[in-house]
Amino acid sequence: MELRHLRYFKALADSLSFTKAASRVHVTQSTLSHQIRQLEDELGQQLFDRIGKKVVTTEAGELFLAFATRALKEVDYGIAMLKPTGSGLTGKVRIGATHTFNIGLIPECVAHFLAKHPTVQVRVEELAADQIAAKLHAGELDLGISYRPIGPTPLWFEPLYNEEMVLVVSASHPLAGRRRIRMVELHQQRLVLLPEYFATRTLLDDCFKASGAEPVVVAEMSTIAPMLGLVLRMQIAAIAAINAVPPEMTGLRMIPIESPTPIRTPGILWRTEGEKAAAVQSFAVIVRKTALGNSLRQAGPA
Structure with a gap:
């Protein structure tokens, strides 16, 4: 399955017309029909019923449309963020960190992040590990920077390095x-x-x-x-x-x-449910790179 298959499918599902959909995605009607048939063959499901000159989505087509729409939205948003003319990230990143990481790692990461995304608002709270876990679980934080939890937790721990x-x-x-x-x-x-x-x-x-x-x-x-x-x-x-x-x-x-x-193993604490905003994911990328760089400097030459 290729990205163009999703775009062709979305265009046809929105317009329910091969003529209009083909014009929208700038291909011929025969090409569009062929690509839709390829997608249906790959999925093993008929996505559209062709009744005379009319086109309607099947039950499978309606179900797949929601997922295809969400996937295309995320891809298009990511492409826009990577373009030099993009408007840049917006929103807020809420971070909980223990005292140890607030000494050096968090200020370094926030400085890099704001230099790259000045329109994002960053809020950092210095908290004990159990408070970070509680606020993450309650949806009051987007991510936590702490050490590996002891015992079972509903959160997902992403290890960064060992120290x-x-x-x-x-x-x-x-x-x-x-x-x-x-x-x-x-x-x-x-x-x-x-x-x-x-x-x-x-x-x-x-x-x-x-x-x-x-x-x-x-x-x-x-x-x-x-x-x-x-x-x-x-x-x-x-x-x-x-x-x-x-x-x-x-x-x-x-x-x-x-x-x-x-x-000890420092890492990022995440909620297991819900989507991660682009700004939050971008901050996590900076945390990973900075933490890795710091750990390599501490290890010294091999």
């Missing part, structure tokens, strides 16, 4: 000179971590348990920035993703963790 978490200490910390550290070596180490209701904390607790380590959690904070501020002021360590540590925050050392290495 390792690292131990973050100040330059004066006794572990600052280490190139790597095993999880078991964090036994009785003084740490500041996210509270227990965060999925990331659950991941870390599982890693501690697997290695037999029991760190001393002296403080819990719900965002990364104050955790890192505390690390700079005390002989205390934190565990965070590399991209959560701002490059301008000097005086910190990041140490890879192994045996086991805590790994």
Whole structure:
């Protein structure tokens, strides 16, 4: 099936006249009749009844018309958006993101997106993962940027990449000179971590348990920035993703963790039902490209 088959079918279904439809799509009546017959053969269904000089759609033709109309509308809209003379995307993109992604990824993506589509309105909310899921499910957000949910969810999670978490200490910390550290070596180490209701904390607790380590959690904070501020002021360590540590925050050392290495998977959260607006899909494309580029830079040369 080719796109022209759909256009010929739509023209005939709208006009119910081979003469008018052929004129509309700029082909001869014989060509139009031949193409419609090809489409009917491929579908295995008769789409039109030819009664004398009259043409009427069959039940199958009426059913197929709705789908063909929607497909052509989407294709034509996409073509218009790609043309230099196109009016550009419009509408609104509503994004929910956790704190970690609001530090660098989201501002970078929004800047690229608005430079390309200045007429689209972007709204970003910084929310906890469970709040993002709830607002997506309620239709109050178009997409979420978070980590892979733990447990079943009615949402669809699109993974972007895997990221390792690292131990973050100040330059004066006794572990600052280490190139790597095993999880078991964090036994009785003084740490500041996210509270227990965060999925990331659950991941870390599982890693501690697997290695037999029991760190001393002296403080819990719900965002990364104050955790890192505390690390700079005390002989205390934190565990965070590399991209959560701002490059301008000097005086910190990041140490890879192994045996086991805590790994999180950032991604895009989507509702499973409903159509995605063109502006939302365009923003998602930028998120994918930016996230991939960031992950490659973090990995460094092979």
